[in-house]
Amino acid sequence: MLERAACRAGADAPGVNGGGVVRASADYPRSVPLYLLSEPGEPLVAPAIVAALDGWIDAAGASTAAAERVADDAPPIATFDADLLFDFRSRRPVLDVVDGRLSELTWPELSMRRTRIGERDVLVLTGAEPDFRWQELGRDVLAVARRLGVTQWISLGAIPTAVPHTRPVPVLATASRDGLLNEDEQVGPAGLLRVPSAALSALEKAVADDGVPTVGFYAQVPHYVGGPYAAASIAILEHLGRHLGVDLPLAGLPDEAMAQRQRLDQIVQADDDSRTYVERLESVVDNQELPTGDELVSEIERFLQQRGDGGSSGGPMA
Numbered sequence: 001m002l003e004r005a006a007c008r009a010g011a012d013a014p015g016v017n018g019g020g021v022v023r024a025s026a027d028y029p030r031s032v033p034l035y036l037l038s039e040p041g042e043p044l045v046a047p048a049i050v051a052a053l054d055g056w057i058d059a060a061g062a063s064t065a066a067a068e069r070v071a072d073d074a075p076p077i078a079t080f081d082a083d084l085l086f087d088f089r090s091r092r093p094v095l096d097v098v099d100g101r102l103s104e105l106t107w108p109e110l111s112m113r114r115t116r117i118g119e120r121d122v123l124v125l126t127g128a129e130p131d132f133r134w135q136e137l138g139r140d141v142l143a144v145a146r147r148l149g150v151t152q153w154i155s156l157g158a159i160p161t162a163v164p165h166t167r168p169v170p171v172l173a174t175a176s177r178d179g180l181l182n183e184d185e186q187v188g189p190a191g192l193l194r195v196p197s198a199a200l201s202a203l204e205k206a207v208a209d210d211g212v213p214t215v216g217f218y219a220q221v222p223h224y225v226g227g228p229y230a231a232a233s234i235a236i237l238e239h240l241g242r243h244l245g246v247d248l249p250l251a252g253l254p255d256e257a258m259a260q261r262q263r264l265d266q267i268v269q270a271d272d273d274s275r276t277y278v279e280r281l282e283s284v285v286d287n288q289e290l291p292t293g294d295e296l297v298s299e300i301e302r303f304l305q306q307r308g309d310g311g312s313s314g315g316p317m318a
Contacts, residue, residue, distance in 0.1 A: 034085065034133065034140045037078045037147065040114065044121040047148055049112070049207075050240065052156040055129035056198040059221040062158035062232035064126055069237060070248065071124035074115035078144050082107050085130035085137065112144065118246040123148065129199045137199070138206030145207055152180075153207045154240065155200055155216035158232050160223040164281035165264045169235035174216040176208040181215055182242060215243065222281075224274075225264070230256035 052058065052067035086108050096103040110127035130137060145153070155174075163170060173185040181187065208214040217239040219232035230253045241248040268274045 033143070034081045034137055035078050035144060036081075037144060038076070040077065040148070044114075044148055045119060046151050047121040047123055048152045048154060048244070049123045049125055049145060049150050050154045050156065051125040051200055051203065053110075053127065053129040053198065053200045056196070057157035057159060057200060057218065058129075059158040059160045059219075059223075060225055060227065060229035060232060062219055062221060062229050063156040063236055065228065065230075066156055066233040066236040066240070067124055067126040069233070069251065069253070070117070070122065070240070071113045071115055071126065074113040074124065076111040077114040077123065077148075078112040080110040080127075080130075080137070080140075082109055085110060085132055086128065087131040090131065091128060117244060117248070120244070122244075123150065125203075134199050134202045135206075138203050141203050142206050142210055142212075145212060146210075150207075150212060153204055153212055153214040154243065155204050155214070155218075156236050156240065157198070157200065157216060157218040158221050158229075158236070159218050161220035162281060163220050163222050163285060164278050165222045165225060165231070165261065166278065166282060167285050169232050170220040170285075171235050171239050172218045172220065173239070174218070176214040180213050185239070217243070224277075228256070228260070230254075230260055 050067060050070055052063040054061065054064050058064050088108075091108050093108065094106040096106075108128035110125075110130065112123050112125045115122050115124060125141070144150075159172075161170075171186065172188050173181050175181050175187065204214050204216065217236055219235050221229050221232045234250055234253050234257060237248045237250060237253075268278050
């Protein structure tokens with residue numbers, strides 16, 4: 001059953017009371033939800049939301065690629081109104097023109113898909129980062145979570161950082177309270193980190209403020225890498241799988257990661273400055289000199305400036 005209900009302003013019929021004040025019409029909509037929900041035919045088992053959005057905190061597309069692996073070809077259980085959420089001038093739909101005929105438009109979308117992992121249901125929220133109505137969307141995502149009995153929220157992200165591609169991908173974890181993460185997770189960064197927020201974080205905060213346990217896993221992607229970075233997607237999936245207590249299939253990701261590593265190695269070896277820079281990053285990592293909050297902010301600001309200038313998220317080796 002599909003549901004999109006409007007909240008009404010009151011139960012009275014339109015008219016004027018004795019004091020000459022116009023009463024609200026029973027049919028006047030105050031708020032129409034941004035989502036269309038397909039009710040599941042059976043109760044969900046310990047459902048968890050796994051969320052990743054493109055754009056900001058999706059460096060190299062690593063987190064959305066990981067989320068797509070989790071969702072696979074699962075059908076949507078909820079869709080969100082693209083006309084109200086996106087600026088189509090900044091995020092234009094893709095038009096296919098075949099033999100001079102306008103064939104198909106592919107619009108940006110945001111949806112939640114239901115899949116089964118182990119003995120539990122997983123709801124994968126993924127798609128384009130909205131331009132508008134973040135707070136309203138947060139309330140509606142919370143409403144969906146309540147309706148479906150969601151037991152936890154898991155954010156997936158990827159952050160551009162000064163780390164080398166020649167070392168395992170570091171993953172930072174966050175949690176809304178103590179005791180939600182495995183003991184071997186690296187929680188951080190320590191201290192205060194003040195950065196521009198992503199829509200994903202706004203949604204997580206809305207859910208967490210209502211008492212739903214939330215965690216996040218954020219891969220640190222070498223800031224000089226442009227295009228997909230399969231190694232980061234693998235790291236995210238491994239941490240997510242350990243958190244859920246299941247082995248998530250990696251399919252062809254290891255082969256992609258190996259090919260990308262070989263290509264980056266060739267680029268680095270062909271340029272003295274690049275080789276020296278990567279060696280310096282290796283020394284920092286090998287000596288366990290973790291990036292500070294200020295260093296992360298600097299990398300994030302540089303990343304955003306490149307996006308604003310029309311550049312990619314990559315650097316000299318993109």
